Amino acid sequence: MTTIKDIAREAGVSVAMVSKVLNHPDCGRTETREKVLAVVKRLNYQPNHAAKSMINKRTGMIALIISDVRNPFFTEVARGLEDAANKNNYRVMLCNTDNDPLKQQSYLQALQGRIVDGFIISVASEDSRQLKKINRAELPFVLIDRECQNFRTDAVIVDNRDGAVKAVRHLLNNGRRRVGFIAGKQNTQTGRERMQGYCDALAEQGIAVEQQLIKEGHFTISGGYQAAKALLELPECPDALFIANNAMTMGALRALTEARVRIPKKIALVSFDDVEWAEFFTPPLTVIRQPTYTMGSLAGEILFQRLTEAKQSEIKEIVLRPELIVRKSCGSSLNG
Numbered sequence: 001m002t003t004i005k006d007i008a009r010e011a012g013v014s015v016a017m018v019s020k021v022l023n024h025p026d027c028g029r030t031e032t033r034e035k036v037l038a039v040v041k042r043l044n045y046q047p048n049h050a051a052k053s054m055i056n057k058r059t060g061m062i063a064l065i066i067s068d069v070r071n072p073f074f075t076e077v078a079r080g081l082e083d084a085a086n087k088n089n090y091r092v093m094l095c096n097t098d099n100d101p102l103k104q105q106s107y108l109q110a111l112q113g114r115i116v117d118g119f120i121i122s123v124a125s126e127d128s129r130q131l132k133k134i135n136r137a138e139l140p141f142v143l144i145d146r147e148c149q150n151f152r153t154d155a156v157i158v159d160n161r162d163g164a165v166k167a168v169r170h171l172l173n174n175g176r177r178r179v180g181f182i183a184g185k186q187n188t189q190t191g192r193e194r195m196q197g198y199c200d201a202l203a204e205q206g207i208a209v210e211q212q213l214i215k216e217g218h219f220t221i222s223g224g225y226q227a228a229k230a231l232l233e234l235p236e237c238p239d240a241l242f243i244a245n246n247a248m249t250m251g252a253l254r255a256l257t258e259a260r261v262r263i264p265k266k267i268a269l270v271s272f273d274d275v276e277w278a279e280f281f282t283p284p285l286t287v288i289r290q291p292t293y294t295m296g297s298l299a300g301e302i303l304f305q306r307l308t309e310a311k312q313s314e315i316k317e318i319v320l321r322p323e324l325i326v327r328k329s330c331g332s333s334l335n336g
């Protein structure tokens with residue numbers, strides 16, 4: 001098997017230079033780089049990552065732990081993270097917990113076996129006990145999208161309450177009075193804060209919260225479908241719907257379509273999360289857009305800084321702002 005020493009000898013450079021060219025392709029003089037890479041190709045050299053990680057105790061790999069692999073929100077987060085990882089010469093491993101704390105626990109145990117240098121996680125619940133057991137100096141991690149209660153650590157999230165207030169306030173400002181809410185899991189920060197924003201927007205205009213207008217959708221397509229059906233079966237169904245994420249919106253739209261409900265004429269609709277199909281739906285959906293790509297890339301930059309800093313710097317908690325994107329499903333003819 002060709003070794004890094006064979007490459008150095010054939011190219012007439014030091015082993016260190018070969019390592020530099022392989023690990024930092026953008027550095028060094030062009031002719032040296034091209035000479036080394038030509039020998040690598042001719043001798044079909046394959047780096048031995050296992051040997052390398054034993055020597056420098058680095059795997060060159062990080063993990064992204066997400067709560068729903070089918071949700072396009074996390075695809076965009078992964079895109080932002082992977083672009084940051086490639087810039088820092090890291091590769092990314094994907095883990096999916098299905099919002100299940102037990103599955104999350106099994107991944108966290110596996111990742112402490114020195115198979116990654118650090119990880120990014122959207123937690124399955126606000127319970128921080130699993131994460132508190134991890135030595136962040138040895139295995140640094142950054143939370144995205146959701147934090148844990150009573151546990152300050154590096155995190156990149158959005159202001160979920162603010163996004164929900166913007167959505168419901170917009171519906172109320174456009175004349176709707178009975179806004180139904182399809183809520184996400186209340187044991188997550190995103191679920192809990194979007195509920196808070198819904199209630200705060202109603203309170204702003206002196207409208208009492210009607211518990212029968214709030215249905216739990218568990219952040220899933222089927223949950224959104226069942227919740228929308230339940231709202232449509234009320235003696236007096238709502239004149240608007242605020243839905244706490246894209247997956248539940250897909251389910252709710254199926255129920256509304258089956259019931260031949262006219263959007264926005266009969267029920268106006270605003271969804272948390274922008275997705276590619278939102279503007280192509282009929283009518284195009286008014287949404288709360290999260291800076292999803294930025295969330296992933298910022299979380300990656302924080303993690304890579306943790307992996308290279310000699311001394312632990314202060315905790316970084318970044319709260320991004322979501323944006324109201326007005327289309328036609330909310331019934332507003334105005335932009336904004």
Ligand code: RIB
Pocket residue numbers: 071073074145146184190191219244245246247273
């Ligand atoms: O659809 C993805 C969004 O909904 C994320 O914020 C996730 O946490 C869920 O709340």
